[in-house]
Amino acid sequence: MKERLAPTLALSSVVLLASLMGNDQGGYFTLGWVPAAFVLVAMVFAVSIAGAGRALRGRAGLLALGLFCAYVAWTFASIFWAADKGSAWLGAGQTMLYLLAFWAALVLISLDASRRLVLVASSLGPAVIAAFTLLALQSRVGGLMEGGWLVGTVGYHNGEAAFLLVPFWVSIYLAGSRMVNPLIRGLVIGGATLCTQLAVLTESRGAMVAIFGSLLIFFLISGARLRGVVALLPVVASLGINFHGLNDVYIVSSGGGNPAALLESALPRIWLLSAGSALYGLTWAVIDRGWTPPRRLVRAVGAVVLVFCTLSVVAGGAVAVDRYGNPIDLAHEKWVAFKTNDTSGAGQSRYLSASGSGRYVLWQVAWKDFEAHPLLGVGTQNYEATYYRLRQSEAGSVRQPHSLPLEVLAERGVVGAGLFFGFLFVCVGTGLWRRFRSLSPEGRAQAGALSASVAYWFFHSSAEWFWQIPAITMPAIVYLALLVSPWGNPEVVRVPTRGWPMRLTGAGVAALAAAVLVPLAVSAYYLQQSKTAVTPEKALVFVNRAERFNPLDSQIPDEKARIALELGRWKTVVEAYKREIRLNPENYAPYMYLGDYYARRGDDTSARTYYREALHRNPLDAELERKASSMVRDKTDHSAG
Template structure:
């Protein structure tokens, strides 16, 4: 086996299998709420840890032959370490532990992907695997649209597709984060025609299913990624020929897809017209998939028997790009004619965004500029940063400060809905330097290679990866996708492949270096840390689920006690134990559990509100009023807390009046 590990062919096969496993598991996460819950991403974490240990055992860690790759890994390692360190100053250490563990998983994914790329992974294979996985999920979703809207009732909300990801924007982002990888694969002459047809079919299904989500962030991020793809791709003509049928199918299908939104938006139940619209949309999506597959197959087989001359290719490229430029200019003037000055239009859209203006949604949600409360979320995150500029408020500790500082009501919120502000508000300047330094190092390395080293095929790969990262970063700037692995994992893989040298190892020394032993020890140490950090959370989640599914409250209490043994810092578990204990009349245990929840997260209003309600039910309005007042201080805009405080105050005053008599 040791000799086999030094075989380039063997290394490349191992690398290919490893990447297909990562891509396949990530597609499964996309089918299971995006991997948001630790019961899902914990399994993914164990897989990547195993892959990491295999890489360590085979001695592949020495394959990162670039100082830039080492620098990027060091920056990400620093960011992860700082994230764990933030547990010390986090009010809710349970959430900080959870968020730090997820960041550690991303670090291992990056290191695994970088190692596999360094020892000979075909980037073409990686791009194909990452783009086809979401396509498979999209195809599985199409037959479920009608049943998901009627029997389950959880696939659509207000006319928008939530899908298997359980959230509109997450569903769209999962399907489109690797869109440009699929376009590159479909347009590459070096890819088998069958795979090209499959890739093209996958991209069109992903795009059309994503349209059903009515995600405006998707539209903005997609437009930005399109510009980046054609700006940096070394295969612009091929990219255009691959993108044209996908865009054409989407334009043709848009009316039927938008009709689903129009039929379901104002209906509490799915009517016959709504089901008809869903059926038409499904038929159009499948027809588009078949048409795109045939196009890709025909194109691939044609290129096997005919190769255009260089002059013809160059002339066709000039004609196509000129047509695109003319179309863009014409579109610009049409837009100016309709909306007036672009500057004034942007200012109007910004005002509408801040004011949550929903005008335009009657025709399509894509015509509305409402920020859905994001401006308030961003204001709070910026305040967190300015008041805690060095270290931030702690990983995943934004939630409590949001309720304290918000200036408008935006519902239940846990994240600031912006990756950049999340990093700065929760990890401060130090965390920001690590994180954005890591991103800049990876992207800068890819751009340097694109302009100085690579052939057109390599430039096409760089263009595709940069476009995918642009989509991820732009959409993440208005969302909370760091907590959804199915969206963030592909981005981490692209960053890793950008920073590692494109050339394959030419000798054994390029892979097996003197630093191999220290790297092995570091790899084993990081793997052990991941298992130590994640395993208790995973086991605790298992027992919490068992408690929730149990009908016997005494048995449920036993499961909750075990869950807290593995995750003792989680205030939600303590609160759940209090609810269960109160339901069976165990007042002392309920009191202790509620009080522990307050101690575990003293900055969150909900724990005081729940404990106040507990004392109010026990007939202790004085203590209830004290707790309600504290909850009101931490969430001054909550009407229910204000009413509860008024109720307790009235009861206290009534008792005082009785005692005076």
């Protein structure tokens, strides 16, 4: 047991790092995820030098690791053909974060880290953040609520929902496992209830679809149908009791009302229902330890549950057909609503609206990127510029295509997609193969929970940009490592990478990661300092330091131009904007900024030139069209005069 303690604590710290990032914008900004990356760099370097990498077992795990390494290498290679190399470097660095998490997880599991305790950490971490969010919600409604929905500590309502729900099926497995301490079972089921209650406040339709899709996977694969249903009962009952109160917060807010009074009545119910669920879980666990139901009874009840669920789905489908008509026609109607952003039904609940919130346009552009660059892609995190140039209708300001599969295809091409989806297939396929071939009932339940949790992450990520939110994606990466790693004490597969080659490989990857991450971290630190500096002169000093460490980042000259404008250093303004154009030539924004500058200075000819360049890269921008037309009219009026 002592030998397992160190790897268990180390791997638990990896998933807890993700929870900590969930309390800081999900780790979206560079300074939010880089500290976690440095912890993982140190961890991978230490276990590699100590020779722990030699413990890696199983060809499947090594194959998955090789595919992920190749995907990261391809992501870095995309810097060479990306128009915005600074964004590509940043995206490659974040992908390296996930590789480090996967590598560390594989090694630590091979060192016999307790899977169950790691899963407990991954379940309770978000629940603790949810509890603190709930405590702060009433006093910080303006900061945690936006547009009628909860944006929470992640700062984005769909992201907040995913952060809370990615470990949901792991929690259900733990709550029903006789191998877990009764107190922990109670805490886990209480935490799951708390997280689902807060998730309702996010009004995330993607979360609703993903949770129902992953539910089918959990009950088909886990083999713990009866225990799963018993664990789900308090969560579902709590939602039934409190859903309307939580949903009314959105209805009132979207209608221009003040949700404070509704929150004041809904929040105590969340606490009471979560505490009740925890007590339910504890009581069940205590009874479960003292009484073992006959196997025949378990099988019979499990069969009844399966039949009941099947009949419920069939009956629900029949009711839906009776109420809404032909399902094919209904699906077509919802698809049209999705494409046209029809918000019908949103007045009663956002969950009833089929609006795509502009996603159809985003996906169209991503597919056009893939068609134009099928082999290489446009480069990591280089979607933004092509979106503004290729979109056929307005869909707001975006940086990602809001779909992980399309993001991979558009930005990394067929090669990157083959490596990435091959990695996912090996991890999930290996876990399922073992589940049906050799695992004990406890192992099957665990494999089902992990598969369902990964499925939730993938389903929801297929309509979102969660690759850029480590608090959501990092736990899923650890779950993939748990799926692909051998259970128990299988025969060690001898591979040619054992010994010093494996040590040097791991240490080399860690060193490379540090070399990539240090400039990003230092530059981001100085850029942040520039925004909080007491004087513009001091801010300019910080910006220049940031630029020295990361000369590819187009945001740095943008910040420099802003400060130079404040100082009245006109030459520096022009140089900064022109540098931003060189670093990000396909994006319309720096051309527009330079056009605005020349317009304010009275240089209409230069302003018109840059407005036209910006309009060429963003032809649907009505404000740009107005500015460019205004310059033409001014010139015509001046000539006539």
